[in-house]
Amino acid sequence: MTDVSEMKIVVNRNGPYRVVGGIPLAIETITPNPAGESWEWTPGRSFEASAEYFLCRCGHSKNKPFCDNSHLSVGFEGKETASRRPIERQSEHFDGPTHVLSDDEELCAFARFCDPGGKIWSLIEQTDRPEVRELVVREAFHCPSGRLVLREKSTGKVLEPTLPPSIGIVEDTALKCSGPLWVRGGIRVESADGRPYEIRNRVTLCRCGASTNMPFCNGSHASIRFQDGLTRESSP
Numbered sequence: 499m500t501d502v503s504e505m506k507i508v509v510n511r512n513g514p515y516r517v518v519g520g521i522p523l524a525i526e527t528i529t530p531n532p533a534g535e536s537w538e539w540t541p542g543r544s545f546e547a548s549a550e551y552f553l554c555r556c557g558h559s560k561n562k563p564f565c566d567n568s569h570l571s572v573g574f575e576g577k578e579t580a581s582r583r584p585i586e587r588q589s590e591h592f593d594g595p596t597h598v599l600s601d602d603e604e605l606c607a608f609a610r611f612c613d614p615g616g617k618i619w620s621l622i623e624q625t626d627r628p629e630v631r632e633l634v635v636r637e638a639f640h641c642p643s644g645r646l647v648l649r650e651k652s653t654g655k656v657l658e659p660t661l662p663p664s665i666g667i668v669e670d671t672a673l674k675c676s677g678p679l680w681v682r683g684g685i686r687v688e689s690a691d692g693r694p695y696e697i698r699n700r701v702t703l704c705r706c707g708a709s710t711n712m713p714f715c716n717g718s719h720a721s722i723r724f725q726d727g728l729t730r731e732s733s734p
Contacts, residue, residue, distance in 0.1 A: 502663045502684055507703070509713045511690040512576050514552040514565035515679070515703065517665070523547050523563070525728060526642075526666030526680055528609055534672055535614040539640065542669070542729065553665075553679060557707035562726040563667050563679075578689055580604075580711050584696055585644070592619055595626035597634065597657075600647040607678050607702040608717030609668070611640035618646060642668065642680040643702040643715060658699045668702070669729050676726040678702040678715035687713065 505519030517523075525542030545563070552565040556574035559566045569576075581588055581604070589600040599622045612618040618637045624630040638646045639659040648657040661682035668677030680702055681687065687695045687703070695701075701714060705726075708718035718724075 505663055506686040506688055507665075507681060508688045509555070509576075509578060509690050510552075512574055513569050514555050515713075517547075517551050517553060518549070520547050520549050521685060522662075522664040523551075523553075524664070524666060525669055527669045527671060527729070528611075528677070530672045531614060533614070536610040536640070536672065537614055539666075542667075554705055555703075555707065555713070557705060557724060562728060563705065574707060576707065576712055578712050580695070580714050582693075582695070585647070585698065589647070592622050594622035594624070594634075594651075596631060596651055597622060597625050598649045598651060599634070599638070600649065602645050604711050604716065605643045605645040605702070605714055606717050607641075607643040607645070607668070607680075607715040608720045609640070609642050609670075609677070610672075611642075612637050612646060642666070642678075642700060644698050644700040661699055667726075667728065669726075670720070673720055673723075675719055675723045676706070676728070677719050677724075679705050689713075 500519040505521050508516040524544035527540045528536050529538045529540045531537035553563050554565045556569040558568035558572050585602050589602040592599040615633045621634045638648045663683030663685050666680035668680050670677050682700050703713050704715045706719040706724035708722050709716045
């Protein structure tokens with residue numbers, strides 16, 4: 499497998515994502531619990547990952563997740579508007595007994611793993627209870643966008659799940675829609691002007707074409723009920 503330092507995703511101006519380094523690509527489905535709450539990630543079918551490939555960013559390709567140049571015919575304008583500030587500086591911080599929760603709401607991909615068992619912003623205040631602390635860690639770790647980040651108060655250590663370098667194509671069975679590209683394992687994302695964004699363990703990139711925080715997802719796929727047709731569950 500290619501070393502992560504040789505992997506990157508380049509945002510083409512008003513065009514697709516150019517994916518370099520043979521990054522593994524597969525469907526990842528948000529699977530609800532019996533109460534209908536987001537609870538688990540279920541891996542789905544994988545796609546051939548060549549040394550370089552192009553992923554649709556406008557939402558109109560008839561060959562999703564890959565680009566078929568539909569952005570040219572629809573006049574896609576994918577202006578990058580996301581902040582360049584480090585996430586630590588643009589996050590709100592919630593102090594708990596054992597952990598601090600950092601929350602960058604602009605990065606919310608609306609996966610809703612922060613809700614089961616009580617919303618994480620309330621649970622953080624009860625992390626001196628082992629069972630609650632375990633749930634808080636679980637909810638933060640399942641957040642695909644990295645909006646939610648935990649830090650241990652005793653050590654100052656940032657807690658992150660172990661994620662191999664890969665791209666997940668998010669499908670949401672509960673909402674019956676398709677979500678963003680879940681980029682994992684510290685893969686570099688470069689702007690169209692060649693500048694890299696902050697390298698992070700997990701980020702979500704817009705692929706419906708409707709985000710107002712491009713190239714990152716802001717949950718707009720849920721409001722427009724974006725469909726990519728890749729799974730029976732996400733079909734209209």
